[in-house]
Amino acid sequence: MTETLYTEEELILKKTIRDFVNIELTPVVAENDRTGNFPSKPIKDLSGLGIYGIGIDESYGGVGGNSQQSSIVVEEIARVCAASSVTYIAHHSLAMYAIHKFGTKEQKKRFLPSMVNATTLGAFCLTEPATGSDAAGIETTATYINNEYLLNGTKTFITNGSIAEIYIVFAKTHQEKGTKGINAIIVDKSKSKGIDTQFLDGKMGLRSSDTSQIFFTDVKVPQENLLGKDGDGFKIAMSVLDSSRISVAAQAVGIAQGALESALSYSKIRKTFGQPISNLQSIQFMLADMSTRINAARLMTRHASQLKDQGFQYTKEASEAKLFASECASYCADKAVQIHGGYGYFQPSYAERAYRDAKVTEIYEGTSEIQRLVIARQILKDA
Numbered sequence: 546m547t548e549t550l551y552t553e554e555e556l557i558l559k560k561t562i563r564d565f566v567n568i569e570l571t572p573v574v575a576e577n578d579r580t581g582n583f584p585s586k587p588i589k590d591l592s593g594l595g596i597y598g599i600g601i602d603e604s605y606g607g608v609g610g611n612s613q614q615s616s617i618v619v620e621e622i623a624r625v626c627a628a629s630s631v632t633y634i635a636h637h638s639l640a641m642y643a644i645h646k647f648g649t650k651e652q653k654k655r656f657l658p659s660m661v662n663a664t665t666l667g668a669f670c671l672t673e674p675a676t677g678s679d680a681a682g683i684e685t686t687a688t689y690i691n692n693e694y695l696l697n698g699t700k701t702f703i704t705n706g707s708i709a710e711i712y713i714v715f716a717k718t719h720q721e722k723g724t725k726g727i728n729a730i731i732v733d734k735s736k737s738k739g740i741d742t743q744f745l746d747g748k749m750g751l752r753s754s755d756t757s758q759i760f761f762t763d764v765k766v767p768q769e770n771l772l773g774k775d776g777d778g779f780k781i782a783m784s785v786l787d788s789s790r791i792s793v794a795a796q797a798v799g800i801a802q803g804a805l806e807s808a809l810s811y812s813k814i815r816k817t818f819g820q821p822i823s824n825l826q827s828i829q830f831m832l833a834d835m836s837t838r839i840n841a842a843r844l845m846t847r848h849a850s851q852l853k854d855q856g857f858q859y860t861k862e863a864s865e866a867k868l869f870a871s872e873c874a875s876y877c878a879d880k881a882v883q884i885h886g887g888y889g890y891f892q893p894s895y896a897e898r899a900y901r902d903a904k905v906t907e908i909y910e911g912t913s914e915i916q917r918l919v920i921a922r923q924i925l926k927d928a
């Protein structure tokens with residue numbers, strides 16, 4: 546099926562990423578998960594494969610390409626290391642995408658080239674301690690004074706929050722205007738005073754990724770760092786999340802695929818009652834259910850990418866793909882643990898890590914409940 550699903554060029558991309566990940570991430574992933582060590586070198590070295598430039602114009606250092614290609618990249622990284630894949634998603638599918646889609650030429654020239662080669666990493670700063678799903682309720686303020694924005698507030702659960710240089714920060718400028726009073730502002734950490742970060746310890750999964758709280762205290766940002774027009778921030782956030790949900794769906798497919806592969810190989814070597822457990826119908830049925838769901842999730846992800854790449858509306862399909870793929874990842878990780886028996890309950894089994902990594906795909910970039918709201922709203926509107 547893979548051969549008919551992908552073009553020749555995409556198969557080469559898939560193999561290139563798989564080879565890199567197998568050499569650079571497979572040997573260190575379990576230990577990084579145990580210690581929380583961030584894999585800086587592989588993350589930087591991945592830039593040599595051009596993956597941060599996918600979907601970015603050549604004039605800004607990119608390599609062109611589309612969402613189908615970045616989905617392949619995300620799936621292949623997540624198949625081995627979900628933590629590295631979320632680093633990629635936050636940097637590429639959220640922060641870089643926001644600048645590329647909504648930035649001025651000058652902003653793109655200023656920020657994108659160093660992000661393409663991963664000299665600077667990006668982060669997307671929407672969630673706050675008191676508000677996640679209800680993004681319109683953010684309390685961070687961007688007060689406009691003398692051609693500058695003065696940022697005050699706290700963002701939390703921000704992927705790459707401590708290590709990123711470039712933040713896309715959502716903040717309220719016009720309190721009375723509701724969602725139309727929100728701005729999206731590019732903050733260059735190296736040029737700003739008043740930013741503090743706090744790494745958030747104790748994550749269930751994705752343990753070698755950076756998730757942090759960011760404190761903005763009277764941070765001055767020049768007016769030219771406004772993304773889009775005054776008041777466009779909420780629209781920008783929703784549009785970027787629509788797009789990035791395809792990446793989270795691909796990430797979930799990758800985690801599920803890794804879980805299936807680990808369960809398959811273990812089932813062939815583990816013997817009970819004198820035969821490999823892969824001979825048992827109950828194990829075969831679990832493997833069959835995993836495989837079926839993964840194929841469905843991958844096709845849904847691919848379809849959402851194709852709609853996006855061809856310029857069609859894709860909000861519903863991106864949400865459906867993210868909803869289905871994330872639940873598929875949790876399902877497959879659960880079955881992989883079951884197939885591994887007691888060994889699946891212990892580190893450093895892939896199944897144990899996948900079980901912890903998969904869960905968050907049902908939470909971030911819109912929980913499964915929020916995806917159902919988005920899908921229901923769309924189908925009722927179209928009915």
Ligand SMILES: Cc1cc2nc3c(=O)[nH]c(=O)nc-3n(C[C@H](O)[C@H](O)[C@H](O)COP(=O)(O)OP(=O)(O)OC[C@H]3O[C@@H](n4cnc5c(N)ncnc54)[C@H](O)[C@@H]3O)c2cc1C
Nearest residue numbers: 669670671672676677678702703704908909910911912914
């Ligand atoms: C590891 C990790 C990385 C993250 N990275 C980022 C990042 O890079 N940038 C960023 O901005 N955020 C990030 N987040 C935050 C993430 O997007 C939020 O956690 C998520 O949107 C949910 O928000 P919340 O945690 O405030 O939960 P809440 O919004 O408080 O939701 C709590 C529960 O209520 C349900 N609920 C809420 N509203 C409704 C409703 N209207 N109808 C039905 N059910 C509802 C939710 O589904 C959930 O079950 C990250 C989170 C994690 C865990």
